[in-house]
Amino acid sequence: MGLRAQVRTPDGWAVQNAAVTLTDRTGAQVVRADADADGEVAADVPLAPGPYTVIVTAVGYAPAAATAFVTATGVADAGTVVLTRQGGVELPPPGVWNIDPAHSSVATVAQHLGFSSVRGHFGEFGGRIEISAVPERSRVDAVIDAASVDTGNDMRDKHLRSPDFLDVARFPEITYHSTGVSQSGPDRWSVRGELAMHGVVRKVALDLSYLGTGPDPWG
Template sequence: MALHAQVRTRDGWAVQHAVVTVTDMTGTQVLRADAGPDGVVSSATPLAPGPYTVVVTAVGYAPAARTALVGAGGRAELGAVVLARAGGVELPPPGAWTLDPAHSSVGAVAQHLGISSVHGRFTEFAGRIGIAPDIVSSRVEAVIAAASIDTGNALRDKHLKSPDFLDAEAYPEIVYRSHGLTPAGPDRWTVHGTLSLHGISRDVDLDLSYLGTGPDPWGGTRAAFRATAELRRDDFAMHYNQVVQAGISAIGTTLRVELDVQAVQGDGLPAAL
């Protein structure tokens, strides 16, 4: 293929029916191609060597432009082209929102043997988001059952629940409560909060992306968010490790936390929250 690109949103979803327009340095259009349902744009039309301007557009998204330099092979490989929603997205209405565990995930990733990753998730959690009229005054709190860790391996999960790691019997709940919010873009914020884990409380920031609000099939309104953070196990007194060879530990000292959250408008939390 002479032209190839993958058009995606910032959170990784394909942008269907995006249009890629290629112009030469005189401003003459030399190529136009549409993305398919998977966001992939490809064209077999060869391009003469030289520089080109590539503009990617899609309804509801801000256009993206970049320069492509085509070599003797006549190929323009654009890779992933990320489109931002036009004007950001409309913020959720103020009020109480309840996390929907059935359509949310709380995961963590750790490096294993220095060459791969182990993915885990917590299967029991609840949370509440309070959207304030002044968005930076909004708050979030969440409680996770430590014993609900699931990595797909029963022996590993048992070890993770033990005093070497989560010590789920002594510290059954992992709690996060925010105390501030800083804008980081049209639909992005840094959430400042306190994480209580393994009997220790420390300030932890979340990088939060707001994905939008809309009606659901059950007559409610829901909002979607994605958030990430990095934690050091040593900060929470989880020092266990096994060195398998010089300089390489069985389990990495840093965890990447990945949250995909849907929240339903209204306050339907259990009494414990």
Template sequence: MTTTTGAGLRARIRTRDGWAVRHAVLTVTDMTGAQVLRAQADEEGAVRVAEALAPGPYTVIVTAVGYAPAASTAIVTASGRAEVGTVVLARQGGVELPPPGPWTLDPAHSTVAAVAQHLGISSVRGRFTEFGGRIEIAEDLARSTVEAEIQAAGIDTGNGMRDGHLRSADFLDVERHPLLEYRGTRLSPAGPDRWTVHGELSMHGVRRPVDLDLAYLGTGPDPWGGVRAAFRATTELRREDFAMHYNQVVAAGIAAIGTTLRVELDIQAVQGTRLPTA
């Protein structure tokens, strides 16, 4: 191959949701199957080769770890230039973004949990047993929204006395504030198959901005003829930000309950506005 002004090969390697596939490998073969070019995509998923190719048709094969290979035909012009354009790679295992539209949270197959440090040496895990919500996935993913309501009285840590205390005015104060409400108003990308949900949480009579670190786990059919999408989301909350200042100090000044809660959400959502009745 020789270098000619304006000659060479250009390509962009992307996932179906538009992410660059870094360090994908692009291989070009002629019509006899002989390899004539092999190049690696850069950090932006771009392949740029300056050397000219002989005019004619070629086969372009793109591979990357974790993705199914993709093949296409490229025509090299008389100037020795080939514009492959955008090559889209699908993830192995079929992980794709869920289709746009409404999705309903399925509480029976979802978990809303929180973890707090206890005595500075171990953790106490609790979960909310009553909740519901809806996800609206937009054509422009960044405009997607989330709405969720959680019954504060549904807190369950596996200990009745502790649960009663958590429902009291020292913590959730369920008599005055029976609902925890989250409204996510937009998403921003944080990596392939990962996003940040930007929103607000209302708890204990206080509303604060709270972002969720969101991972999309995939979509598939369910036994009732529907389609489900799975997500995992995490965040951390400071109790004092929601006016929950109660604490008990034990020996050596160690607080009985940590001031920070780690929230862990494992969510299944059903496509549409209703849950299956079966």
């Protein structure tokens, strides 16, 4: 008996610490409970049969309401209640996200002699994105193995690794560390940071387009 519900984002992630309130037909509060770390709500409180309104709120999300009908079992099962982030942009849950090299790439393009473009990539890299509950406090850190540069031409790649260019013997890593994050549109963000390469540090801003998140086939 009591209140049962699951609170999720549209992508299926649990909304932790969401407040779930159950009111009767007069609008009086009957039960109030918080979702756990898995977005599950369970409150064992005796309920009289009849219709109830389930109201779900969470910081940063638009409130949602659902109807639950209690039968003789005394259980109000609201099922899955979906909360959308205020402003319509659903962000990843706070926490540390590691860059997946199998589904990521670091590509390069450079002008050659002023009239052609040389394209390449770095095969070895890693990094992490730390999503904060306050998105503007999020951080990005990345490390690239300078010697892994690959333009599809062995002679050119050896020259790029030499002291004439990347000088990988003295500067084996290219790093990027963010210093600030700001939202520039409904699904667009700007990351300010410092890029260190060949012993030189430059301020570099990255324009990001957020595509969304969701559980993989293994959960």
